[in-house]
Amino acid sequence: MSIEGFYLMPHPPIVVPEVGKGEEEKISATGQSMHELGKEIKEIAPDTIIVVTPHGTMFQDAIALAYEEKLRGSLINFGVPNVTLELSLDKKLTNKIHQIAAENNIPVVMANNELLEMYETSVTIDHGALVPLYFINEHYKDFKLVHITYAPFSDIELYKFGMMITKAVEEVNEKVVFIASGDLSHRLKEEGPYAYSPYGEKFDKEFLELLEKGDILKLFGMDRETVCNSGECGRRSVFIMLGALEGKRFNGNLLSYEGTFGVGYGVMKFNVLSEDSSKLKDIENLRKLNHKKKLQQTDPYVRLARESLTTYLTKGIELKTIPDYIPEEMKNIRRGVFVSLKKYGELRGCIGTILPTTNSVAEEIIRNAIEAGVNDPRFSEVEEDELLDIDFSVDVLTEPEPAKKEELNPKEYGVIVRSRGRSGLLLPDLEGVDSVDEQISIALSKAGIDLYDDYTLEKFRVIRHKED
Structure with a gap:
C-alpha cells in the first residue's frame, strides 16, 4: 500500500460553523472545498490519515510524533468546547516513521503525556489538525491518526523527513492519505492578525502557482525575503508533503483561495501523474549554490x-x-x-x-x-x-540621542532604555514589533527594568546590511 491522497488544508477555526456563528459564510468557498475533500477521502477509505500541523507542541530540535493510544481535542480555546474529536493513533505507523527517521539522522521525538508533562502540557489534537479533521469526520470516520508537529528545520531536512514517511507507509502496508495543514500569509490586510506586508500577497500567489505546477526546485528557490516576511504557517507542512511525493511527477488542483480575514486560506489536492526522477540531488546542489553566492x-x-x-x-x-x-x-x-x-x-x-x-x-x-x-x-x-x-x-x-516617547517610531528608530545602571536596546524595524509600546516593553524586559520604574529613552537609526 502507499499514500493514496495528498492535500493542503487550512485550519481557521472560524470556518467551523459552531465557531463562526455565521461569519463562516464570508469564507464559504473554503468550507465547501474542505467538504469536497472530505467526500473524496471517504471514497479512498484510508486506514490512516497523516496530519502535519504547525500548532501541536513544537520542539526546536526535533519533529514531534504524538504517541498515545488515543488523541483528544476540542475547540474550547475558540469558545466551543462541544466541538471535540477523539481518535485512535496508528502506533504501528508512528513507530515505523520514528525508526526510519532516526536511522537517517532526522531528529524525531515520541511526544507522549509523560514527556510533555515536563513542559506543563499534554498531547492533544490541536486546532491545526482538528479543523481539517472536522470536515473529513463529517463524511468519513473509520480511520486512525498519525499526528506530526513539524520543527523549524531546513527545507531540505523537512523534505527528507517526508521521504521517510513514504518509506514507512510502504513498509507497514497501509492505505494512507496525507494532510499538510497550514494557513498561508497572515499579512494580507491591515486588519489581519499581523501587520500588513506586501510580501503576503506575493508569497501566496507564487507559492500556490508553483504548487499547481509541481515545480519543486522553484519552491525551494523562492526569494528568502518574501518567505520570511509573509507571516505564513503552512510552508513547512507542505515541504514535508513534497518529500513524501519524492520521485513522483505531480500537479496541484487549487479548489479555493480566500483572504477575507487577512489570512490566506488555500485548499488544494495534488494529482500524481507519473513516476519521475529524484529531485533530492538537485535540491542539495541548489542549497550549495545559494551558499556559494553568499560567500561572494x-x-x-x-x-x-x-x-x-x-x-x-x-x-x-x-x-x-x-x-x-x-x-x-x-x-x-x-x-x-x-x-x-x-x-x-x-x-x-x-x-x-x-x-x-x-x-x-x-x-x-x-x-x-x-x-x-x-x-x-x-x-x-x-x-x-x-x-x-x-x-x-x-x-x-548612529549615535544615540535622548528622546521622548512621542518621538519614537519602531520602524524608523531603535530604542535604548536606561534605569539605575541597567540598559536595554531594541533594533528598529523588527518583525512583530509594530508599536512604540511594544518596542519599549521588550527593551525594558531585556534590561530587567520594571514597566513602572523611572527610566530614560534614547533613539538611534541603523544602516542595515543584509545578504542578497
Whole structure:
C-alpha cells in the first residue's frame, strides 16, 4: 500500500460553523472545498490519515510524533468546547516513521503525556489538525491518526523527513492519505492578525502557482525575503508533503483561495501523474549554490561578518588582518554594530555594541560576528555545518540621542532604555514589533527594568546590511 491522497488544508477555526456563528459564510468557498475533500477521502477509505500541523507542541530540535493510544481535542480555546474529536493513533505507523527517521539522522521525538508533562502540557489534537479533521469526520470516520508537529528545520531536512514517511507507509502496508495543514500569509490586510506586508500577497500567489505546477526546485528557490516576511504557517507542512511525493511527477488542483480575514486560506489536492526522477540531488546542489553566492557577497559588511565567524568556526582563530575588500570608511569610522544570524528565518544569534568598543566598524563586525555565533546566551553555539543555512545581517548604529516617547517610531528608530545602571536596546524595524509600546516593553524586559520604574529613552537609526 502507499499514500493514496495528498492535500493542503487550512485550519481557521472560524470556518467551523459552531465557531463562526455565521461569519463562516464570508469564507464559504473554503468550507465547501474542505467538504469536497472530505467526500473524496471517504471514497479512498484510508486506514490512516497523516496530519502535519504547525500548532501541536513544537520542539526546536526535533519533529514531534504524538504517541498515545488515543488523541483528544476540542475547540474550547475558540469558545466551543462541544466541538471535540477523539481518535485512535496508528502506533504501528508512528513507530515505523520514528525508526526510519532516526536511522537517517532526522531528529524525531515520541511526544507522549509523560514527556510533555515536563513542559506543563499534554498531547492533544490541536486546532491545526482538528479543523481539517472536522470536515473529513463529517463524511468519513473509520480511520486512525498519525499526528506530526513539524520543527523549524531546513527545507531540505523537512523534505527528507517526508521521504521517510513514504518509506514507512510502504513498509507497514497501509492505505494512507496525507494532510499538510497550514494557513498561508497572515499579512494580507491591515486588519489581519499581523501587520500588513506586501510580501503576503506575493508569497501566496507564487507559492500556490508553483504548487499547481509541481515545480519543486522553484519552491525551494523562492526569494528568502518574501518567505520570511509573509507571516505564513503552512510552508513547512507542505515541504514535508513534497518529500513524501519524492520521485513522483505531480500537479496541484487549487479548489479555493480566500483572504477575507487577512489570512490566506488555500485548499488544494495534488494529482500524481507519473513516476519521475529524484529531485533530492538537485535540491542539495541548489542549497550549495545559494551558499556559494553568499560567500561572494558584494556588500563588504555582511561578507566580513560571515568570513569572521566562518574563520573562527573552521580554524579556531579570529581574523587578525582586515581583508583587502574592506573600504576605507569601514577602517576609519567607529560605530556601534549589531550582527544578527538567522536560520530558516528564525533568530539564531544576535550580539552588538551600542557604542564602539574597537578602533573601527570593521573590527567591531569581526568581533560581534563571533560573539553572535558562540556567546549569545539565548542559543547554543553555532556549529560549522550550520553556516550553509544561516543568513547574516549587520546593523551599523548612529549615535544615540535622548528622546521622548512621542518621538519614537519602531520602524524608523531603535530604542535604548536606561534605569539605575541597567540598559536595554531594541533594533528598529523588527518583525512583530509594530508599536512604540511594544518596542519599549521588550527593551525594558531585556534590561530587567520594571514597566513602572523611572527610566530614560534614547533613539538611534541603523544602516542595515543584509545578504542578497
